[in-house]
Amino acid sequence: MTDPLIDDVKELLDKEKGDERILKQIYRACENNEVISNYERNYVKSLAEKHLGRIPQIQDNQIEEKHQSNEKPIVPDVIFSKTSSQKVESLYSKSNKNKKSTSKNTKILLGAGGATFVMLIIISMSLTGILNLESNDSQIISEDSSSASLSIKTDLATYQKGDIISISGTSDTSGKVTLSIKNQDGKLIWSEAISVKNNGRFSTLAIAGGPGWDKSGTYTIQVNNNSETKSNTFSFKA
Incomplete structure (x- = not known):
């Protein structure tokens, strides 16, 4: 073939x-x-x-x-055993328990921190109140001491002829005090006796003018309460 x-x-x-x-x-x-x-x-x-x-x-x-x-490939079915699924469930439950315990611990820590913060605020407020009381007491003591001492002052440091002089002060004695003004030569040009108030203060007014107010210079104002004498100065322009 x-x-x-x-x-x-x-x-x-x-x-x-x-x-x-x-x-x-x-x-x-x-x-x-x-x-x-x-x-x-x-x-x-x-x-x-x-x-x-x-x-x-x-x-x-x-x-x-x-x-x-x-032809399409044949994919075999995957069968999970009960033991593996149980392991997965146990792991999941353990993780949830750990999360819950962590959140509880966090809440406890936050609560403790908040309580500590509140205590610190209370302590600081208490200390502030004590300091304020001490400062107030010191101010009261200083005011009492200043009111107890004899003092005198004017409302201004300089006056001109015809101005009104406001005089005030404190005295630790009751009754009356004697006020006086002397010119630059030391000559008495004004005097007045006034009563001390219940709070230990006194005040009055004087006019910068009249006999003895002829020259410019430093004038002296005095107060006497029969126990002591205090003075102060002001400037006068004639």
Whole structure:
């Protein structure tokens, strides 16, 4: 029986395609029914597909591989054992317990911190109150001491002729005190006896003018309560 490959070899020789020596050798082997190697068969097939328009044949193994590639892979079902699910549940419950204990500890710490903060505020307020009381007491003591001492002052440091001089002061004695003004020469130019109020204070008014107010200079004002004498000064411009 003649090999069907001989038709392609003959046509290739007629069209002078391929190696003439190899094709003639294959042609003689086909006529004599000799064994043709796979290399020679593949050589003829490639030339026939290229120059004779032959359609390449798909081998059975290639068809089977293509069919297998089109099939969807079978994914095996995954079965979880009860022990693994129980382990997961136990781990989840432990994590929840840890979270709850952590939140409780946080609340306890916050509560303790808040109580400490409140205590600090109370202590600071108490100390502030004590300091304020001490300062108030010291102010009261100083006021009492100032009111207990004899003093005298004027509302201004400088006066001109015709101005009204406001005189005030304190005395630790009851009854009356004697006020006086002396000019720059030490001459008495004004005097008045006034009563001390119940709070130990006294006050009066005087006019900068009249006999003895002729010269500018430093004038002296005095107070006497029959126990001691205190003085102060002011400037006068004639």
